[in-house]
Amino acid sequence: MFPAFISNELDPLRLFDDGAFHASCFAEHPLAANMNTRFREFERQPRPPRCAVCGEQILVPAEYVDVGHLTSDPKDALFEFNYLRFHRSHLRAWPKRIRLRQELAAHIARGKLKSAGYDLLLEALADVH
DSSP: OOOSOOOOTTOGGGGGTTOOOOHHHHHHSTTHHHHHHHHHHHHTSOSSOBOTTTOOBOOOGGGEEEOOOOOSOTTSTTGGGTTOEEEHHHHTTOTTHHHHHHHHHHHHHTTSOOOHHHHHHHHHHHOOO
16 A cells, blocks of 8 residues: 655656555566655655654644655755655745745646646745734
8 A cells, every 4th residue: 555645646656555455466667666665755754744844843734834745856946855855934034935936836837747736835935824
């Protein structure tokens, strides 16, 4: 069983998102090794999450913004932003906020990313309150 953790609807590994599989069927799937790598990457993220700005634990889910996995390509401009989390109140002060927003919007426009979650992330990154 895998939890729901792959936001991008265009990601080939999305078919495993929030899914349960026979171990033998999963082992035979051509994307099994990639999925195992991605899942181990996901599992290495600190729990409870820590804010990328202040480094403190985020204990109330409503108080944070979660970037999640954006790309596996280390050459992609979004790679450095994979799995970042923020206290909502600290996001505005983060110096890379605008750059992440621009890159995320560009990837969506080019058809590389698709998810209602990304629309919410763009809103949070644009928030000036």
